[in-house]
Amino acid sequence: MTILSNIAIVLVFACIAQLVLVADCRKGQGKKGKKDSRGTESMERAPKPAPIQPSYRNEKEQKSPSVKGVPKGRFVTKDKTQCTWVAIGEDVFTLGVNCKKGGDNFDCEYKAIPTDCPEYASRVKAYWKQIARSLKKQKALCKDPAALVKAGMCKRAPKTAHFKLSNTPSKHPESATHPPPSPSGKSCTEYQKQRAEEHCSESWSSLCTLFFSMVQGGEDC
Structure with missing residues (x-):
């Protein structure tokens, strides 16, 4: 009987220990489930990062370089000829x-078309300085239709990048007396506007009028 009672007591303690272990396991699983659910909720509530949009760059986006002001200047040739020059245009320039x-x-x-020269875009000011020097060095200025006015930086550029004579030079001998007024009675300013309308588009008319007045150097029409 003593042995049976001892076995019964051991079994009772074993059952109690088993129940305690099961209860602890259930508590641990409950805490872990709460932590997991909280972690999931925090992840769901966290704002999603904005998608990074790829940036695209168009190489042809750059426009033709703009020239601040009108390129112009003056020079004296070896034979003491005093000259002035001015260039106007957007793609095709008239010098x-x-x-x-x-x-x-x-x-x-x-x-010429200066933009046909690869170096023009990054060195606009230097380009016009070299054109001015090339004009001064011309041996037959305004006379040789085959001669090209080149910028040193554009040696390998196509011929369209070099200035070429586009019209026959016109001579204006000075006279001690003023010439009689034209039959139409137009003033010098009106004459310049008429030439601007003939050679330039409507959007360039005002700039062309300035161009012709500068080229004529204030002389009578």
């Missing part, structure tokens, strides 16, 4: 030259 020596003066126009 007007007006020269005076003694009692005679003459003017002409050169044309």
Whole structure:
């Protein structure tokens, strides 16, 4: 009987221990479930990062370089001819030259597309300085249709990047007396506007009028 009672007591303690272990396991699982649910909720509530949009760059986005002001200047050739020049345009530039020596003066126009020169976009000011030097070095200014006015930086550029004579030079001999007024009675300013309308589009008319007035150097029409 004593042995049976001892076995019964051991079994009772074993059952109690088993129940305690089961209860502890259930508590641990409950706490873990709460933590997991809280972690899931916090992840769901966390704001999603904004998607990174790829940036695209168009290489042709850059426009033709703009020239601040009108490129212009003056120079004196080796034979003491005093000349002024001015360039106007957007893609195709017209380079007007007006020269005076003694009692005679003459003017002409050169044309080119400076943007055809690869170096033009990054060195606009240097380009026009080199054009001015090239004009001064011309041996037959306004006379040789085959001669090109080149910028040193554009040696490998196509011919369209170099200025070429586009019209026959016109001579204007000076006279001691003023010439009689034209039959139409137009003033010099009106004449310049008329030339601007003939050679330039409507959007460039005002700039072309300025161009012709600068080329003529204030002389009578």
